[in-house]
Amino acid sequence: MLELDKLSLAIGKQSLVRELSLQLQPGQLHVIIGPNGTGKTSLLRALFGELPLQQGEIRFGGHALSRRHGASWRRQFGYMPQNTQLELELSVLEVVVLGRLDSLSMRLSDDDILAALSALQALGIAHLADRAMHSLSGGQRQMVLFAQVLLRDPQIMMLDEPVSALDLQHQLQLMEHLHHQTRAKNWVSLVVLHDLNLAAQFADRLIVLAGGTLQAFGPPAEVLDAGLIHRLYSVPVDIHRDRDGKPYIRTLRQASLCA
Numbered sequence: 001m002l003e004l005d006k007l008s009l010a011i012g013k014q015s016l017v018r019e020l021s022l023q024l025q026p027g028q029l030h031v032i033i034g035p036n037g038t039g040k041t042s043l044l045r046a047l048f049g050e051l052p053l054q055q056g057e058i059r060f061g062g063h064a065l066s067r068r069h070g071a072s073w074r075r076q077f078g079y080m081p082q083n084t085q086l087e088l089e090l091s092v093l094e095v096v097v098l099g100r101l102d103s104l105s106m107r108l109s110d111d112d113i114l115a116a117l118s119a120l121q122a123l124g125i126a127h128l129a130d131r132a133m134h135s136l137s138g139g140q141r142q143m144v145l146f147a148q149v150l151l152r153d154p155q156i157m158m159l160d161e162p163v164s165a166l167d168l169q170h171q172l173q174l175m176e177h178l179h180h181q182t183r184a185k186n187w188v189s190l191v192v193l194h195d196l197n198l199a200a201q202f203a204d205r206l207i208v209l210a211g212g213t214l215q216a217f218g219p220p221a222e223v224l225d226a227g228l229i230h231r232l233y234s235v236p237v238d239i240h241r242d243r244d245g246k247p248y249i250r251t252l253r254q255a256s257l258c259a
């Protein structure tokens, strides 16, 4: 279990997250939603050990994150940050193999290369293997970096807006893959999404953040309602339910936004 105990984060004098306590279970997909600038990325960076904690504690498997053990802490994670803009001369296959960096010796083993190829195949992008990373489109790059993070085979998987550049088919493919692997590998998965319908379809638990504080935590069917969404985004919505009882959301147009 990944535990956050009264976690507070700040950059300089600006408070980003306040007194956040959560228990995140292995085998479950947790989706973080909330308005822009509300601390979602900062939270992932703190969990990864990239942003110092102002107060509180993060524990995984009984061990607390500490500065001294930063490198071994990070080894437990697969982390795909928000910015996927990489001007690398490396080929796609080389970038994906880098997912094995921690266990690489001076030479790549055949196993590493086969694992990278099979990740590319599973995501339907094996045809990109020899392309230079810098020559790819934004969506192609996002899929390749997802393949790279899969290769780490982590215990905790964190993806920051991983579908922001993807078309509908690839959004579904990435989320289905993540959902399946989270169950199969017993990952604690944490994903930041802005698409509430995608979040409602795939999340076991939603983590709703606004203004750096936890607004709600639970299954989408229990958490998402028109009142919460209006409080978060000041946008009126209709909420419907699909055959499985999962909510789906339709925004209502507002002439007043066009001042």
Ligand SMILES: Nc1ncnc2c1ncn2[C@@H]1O[C@H](COP(=O)(O)OP(=O)(O)OP(=O)(O)O)[C@@H](O)[C@H]1O
Binding pocket: 011, 016, 034, 035, 036, 037, 038, 039, 040, 041, 042, 043
């Ligand atoms: N390096 C930094 N220096 C100063 N302020 C920062 C820094 N990184 C983030 N912030 C501020 O911290 C707040 C939270 O940022 P964060 O990126 O965590 O939000 P977010 O919820 O992920 O936003 P978005 O949905 O827009 O990606 C914002 O007000 C942002 O301007």
